Amino acid sequence: MTEVTFKRLALIGIGLIGSSIARAARQHGLAEEIVCAARTADSRRVAKELKIVDAAYDDPVEAVRGADLVIFCTPVGTYSKLAEQIAPALEQGAIVTDVGSVKAAVVKAIGPHMPDYVDFIPGHPVAGTEKSGPAAGFAELFINRWCILTPTDTARDEAVEKLSAFWSAMGSKVETMDAEHHDLVLAITSHIPHLIAYNIVGTADDLEDVTQSEVIKYSAGGFRDFTRIAASDPTMWRDVFLHNKEAVLEMLGRFTEDLAQLQRAIRWDDGDTLFKIFSRTRAIRRQIIDAGQETPEPDFGRVHSADESPKKP
Amino acid sequence: MTEVTFKRLALIGIGLIGSSIARAARQHGLAEEIVCAARTADSRRVAKELKIVDAAYDDPVEAVRGADLVIFCTPVGTYSKLAEQIAPALEQGAIVTDVGSVKAAVVKAIGPHMPDYVDFIPGHPVAGTEKSGPAAGFAELFINRWCILTPTDTARDEAVEKLSAFWSAMGSKVETMDAEHHDLVLAITSHIPHLIAYNIVGTADDLEDVTQSEVIKYSAGGFRDFTRIAASDPTMWRDVFLHNKEAVLEMLGRFTEDLAQLQRAIRWDDGDTLFKIFSRTRAIRRQIIDAGQETPEPDFGRVHSADESPKKP
Numbered sequence: 001m002t003e004v005t006f007k008r009l010a011l012i013g014i015g016l017i018g019s020s021i022a023r024a025a026r027q028h029g030l031a032e033e034i035v036c037a038a039r040t041a042d043s044r045r046v047a048k049e050l051k052i053v054d055a056a057y058d059d060p061v062e063a064v065r066g067a068d069l070v071i072f073c074t075p076v077g078t079y080s081k082l083a084e085q086i087a088p089a090l091e092q093g094a095i096v097t098d099v100g101s102v103k104a105a106v107v108k109a110i111g112p113h114m115p116d117y118v119d120f121i122p123g124h125p126v127a128g129t130e131k132s133g134p135a136a137g138f139a140e141l142f143i144n145r146w147c148i149l150t151p152t153d154t155a156r157d158e159a160v161e162k163l164s165a166f167w168s169a170m171g172s173k174v175e176t177m178d179a180e181h182h183d184l185v186l187a188i189t190s191h192i193p194h195l196i197a198y199n200i201v202g203t204a205d206d207l208e209d210v211t212q213s214e215v216i217k218y219s220a221g222g223f224r225d226f227t228r229i230a231a232s233d234p235t236m237w238r239d240v241f242l243h244n245k246e247a248v249l250e251m252l253g254r255f256t257e258d259l260a261q262l263q264r265a266i267r268w269d270d271g272d273t274l275f276k277i278f279s280r281t282r283a284i285r286r287q288i289i290d291a292g293q294e295t296p297e298p299d300f301g302r303v304h305s306a307d308e309s310p311k312k313p
Numbered sequence: 314m315t316e317v318t319f320k321r322l323a324l325i326g327i328g329l330i331g332s333s334i335a336r337a338a339r340q341h342g343l344a345e346e347i348v349c350a351a352r353t354a355d356s357r358r359v360a361k362e363l364k365i366v367d368a369a370y371d372d373p374v375e376a377v378r379g380a381d382l383v384i385f386c387t388p389v390g391t392y393s394k395l396a397e398q399i400a401p402a403l404e405q406g407a408i409v410t411d412v413g414s415v416k417a418a419v420v421k422a423i424g425p426h427m428p429d430y431v432d433f434i435p436g437h438p439v440a441g442t443e444k445s446g447p448a449a450g451f452a453e454l455f456i457n458r459w460c461i462l463t464p465t466d467t468a469r470d471e472a473v474e475k476l477s478a479f480w481s482a483m484g485s486k487v488e489t490m491d492a493e494h495h496d497l498v499l500a501i502t503s504h505i506p507h508l509i510a511y512n513i514v515g516t517a518d519d520l521e522d523v524t525q526s527e528v529i530k531y532s533a534g535g536f537r538d539f540t541r542i543a544a545s546d547p548t549m550w551r552d553v554f555l556h557n558k559e560a561v562l563e564m565l566g567r568f569t570e571d572l573a574q575l576q577r578a579i580r581w582d583d584g585d586t587l588f589k590i591f592s593r594t595r596a597i598r599r600q601i602i603d604a605g606q607e608t609p610e611p612d613f614g615r616v617h618s619a620d621e622s623p624k625k626p
Contacts, residue, residue, distance in 0.1 A: 077584075101534070126531045126533050126534045127533060128534075129611035129612040130598075130611060130612070131611045136611065138617070140617040141617060143617060145533050146530055146531055146533070148531070175530070184524070185524060185527045185528070185531055186531060186534060188513075188516070188517050188520065188524075188528060188536070189517070189527070189528055189531040189532055189534045189535065189536040190531070190534025190535045190536065191535075192513065192516075193513060193534070193535035193536050193538065193539055194535050195572075195575060196509055196513065196572065197535070197538075198575070198590060198591050198594055199568065199571050199572050199575055199590075200501075200505065200506065200509065200568060201593070201594040201597055201598075202571055202590050202593060202594065203501070203505075203564070203567050203568045203571045204501050204502070204597070205593055205594070205597060206567070206571070207501060207567075209497060210497055210498045210501060214498045214502070215498075215501065215502055215597070216597070216600045216601050216604050216606065217459055217488070217604060217606065218439045218459055218461070218498055218499065218502040218503070219502055219601045219606050219607065220439050220440060220458050220459070220606050220607075221414070221439045221441075221499060221502045221503025221506070222502065222503045222504075222506035222507050222510070222542050223501070223502040223503065223506050224598075224601050224606060224607045225506065225510075225538055225539075225541065225542060226506055226538075227594065227597055227598035227601055227607070228538065228598065228612070228613060229535050229538060230591075230594040230595075230597075230598070231594060231595045231598040232591075234587075234588050234591035234592045235588065237587075237591050238584050238587040238588045238591060239584075241578075241579045241587055242579070242582055242584055242587070245579055245580065245582075248579060249576065249579060249580060251516070252572075252576055252579075254516050254519070255512065255513060255516045256569065256572065256576075258512050258515055258516045258519070259508075259509065259512050259565075259569065262508060262511070262512055263562065263565055263569075265554075266554045266555070266558055266561060266562060266565075267558070267562060269555055269558075271390075271551050271552075271555055274547075274550075274551040274554055274555070275547050275548065275551045277511060277512075277515050278511050278543075278545075278547035278550050278551060279547045280514070280515060280518055281511055281514040281515065281518070281540065281543040281544060282543075282544045284514055284517070284518060284528070284529070284540055284543075285443075285514075285537075285540035285541065285543070285544040287529045288529050288532045288537050288540055291529050291530060291532075293529065293530065293532050293533050293537060294532065294533075294537045294540070294615075295615050295616060298442035298443060298444045298449065299442040299443070299541070300541060300613035300614070300615055301613070301614060301615060301616065302608050302613055302614060303608060303614070304451065304453040304454060304456060
């Protein structure tokens with residue numbers, strides 16, 4: 001692992017991801033000084049109380065001053081304005097990156113504002129939980145998770161290497177690809193799953209015959225699984241869909257086409273088609289577990305006993 | 314809790330649910346003798362090796378002979394033929410029940426074959442994991458989960474009470490309702506979630522080869538959650554959809570209608586609609602957690618560190 005220490009790490013935004021970076025960077029000694037900018041006084045207060053940053057600023061310009069690593073950790077819809085605002089204060093040779101779930105739109109939002117004496121390298125750690133805010137972060141969030149970098153043509157190789165080493169030091173595996181390809185892959189592995197989870201929870205919320213309380217009571221039949229990612233931050237996800245429209249609509253088209261096929265099979269009592277489709281899917285989960293991206297425990301390792309002791313076997 | 318002990322408990326089928334009942338019934342002393350019938354020699358061997366049954370029969374008729382509690386634990390598509398087969402061997406006063414995920418179809422499949430000297434009480438424990446087979450079961454599976462009974466008009470009250478006490482003793486909370494209402498509620502809380510999970514995993518599986526390995530790598534962005542329930546038993550789920558067609562198609566219609574609204578909002582950059590829908594869903598998860606039907610741990614309590622120690626905080 002390459003030795004990597006930054007002088008001053010500036011996090012623009014200190015929610016789940018920003019605060020997890022702060023904690024991991026501190027734990028692994030990756031920055032001499034860690035500061036953040038946050039819009040709300042409450043976030044700044046929590047970040048300071050938890051001692052995850054050395055200073056918390058209202059003004060992002062103050063945060064980036066003197067920083068050799070700047071990470072955008074706010075919803076992607078805020079990037080363009082923030083980039084314009086901080087650009088004049090950026091240090092010569094600073095690395096500027098982000099953690100947004102879309103990448104082509106980020107290149108367009110931040111890129112034009114960047115002076116040519118900084119290295120702009122968009123990034124996306126594929127990690128998270130359904131929780132939000134500075135108190136929700138933890139240093140282990142990135143361990144064994146992939147971080148995708150989509151370096152721009154102008155970024156220097158040594159800057160890309162240094163940023164890769166930073167993520168590796170926090171436990172991530174790092175991959176680089178182009179922004180458009182990232183957006184297509186993440187549309188199916190992340191954006192569509194969130195969309196349909198939000199959607200089914202909304203559908204259930206609208207029901208009249210089935211009382212709301214019954215949806216809650218019998219959610220262990222499968223529904224509760226979807227409520228987890230549907231509890232994710234609404235602003236962040238609104239921005240993801242607005243900024244990855246093309247790939248999301250393409251993948252959504254495939255999803256609904258396939259769903260229509262299943263619907264037809266149910267209507268026409270076509271058990272063979274159902275069985276065939278339902279039999280394809282176990283192998284994928286097995287591969288995900290083998291790749292270290294999922295727990296092998298049944299039911300995600302949820303505790304099944306009243307006294308909260310681990311379940312058997 | 315009512316004192317409840319059966320003389321001989323016969324489980325038709327010894328998969329995840331059947332073997333969990335066997336374990337829980339044994340643990341809580343709910344039956345003097347526990348036997349099963351299983352189609353495959355392998356299941357019978359495993360059930361005997363694990364000592365979860367006293368005897369395992371090839372022929373379900375042998376299993377139900379002398380039993381005062383008979384539980385169908387096979388896919389619902391097998392019920393009708395099995396019911397016809399075992400009917401002549403059923404004991405006077407036996408309780409006959411099942412664990413199927415649909416109920417109106419079960420009434421039609423089993424009901425007509427039942428002699429009037431037995432109490433037929435369809436049932437559905439809303440519990441499970443994505444694993445199948447006798448080795449996958451565990452005694453704690455039903456703790457704090459709801460078991461829904463849909464008693465037929467002819468079942469005696471004292472039989473319903475005794476069966477309720479049996480489920481309560483295994484840790485379940487018991488509710489009764491009519492079969493049609495069950496099927497509507499479960500369509501949205503269980504059947505549609507499984508259908509769309511199977512569907513998105515299928516959609517991903519169809520993507521061009523290059524993308525396939527990337528789906529695995531970046532699945533932590535949300536996709537992996539869906540692979541869990543999509544790893545459920547294909548035969549069981551084929552039968553669920555074939556036997557709850559009307560309610561599933563009704564709920565699926567609502568789901569796709571709502572999804573079209575989201576699709577349109579994305580296409581037309583309607584961030585307000587997206588935000589509004591995405592903001593409704595956190596409250597439902599909170600209620601599910603408060604109702605004891607879900608873990609309050611972020612990310613289902615998945616382990617986030619390389620050394621498999623519990624994550625913080």
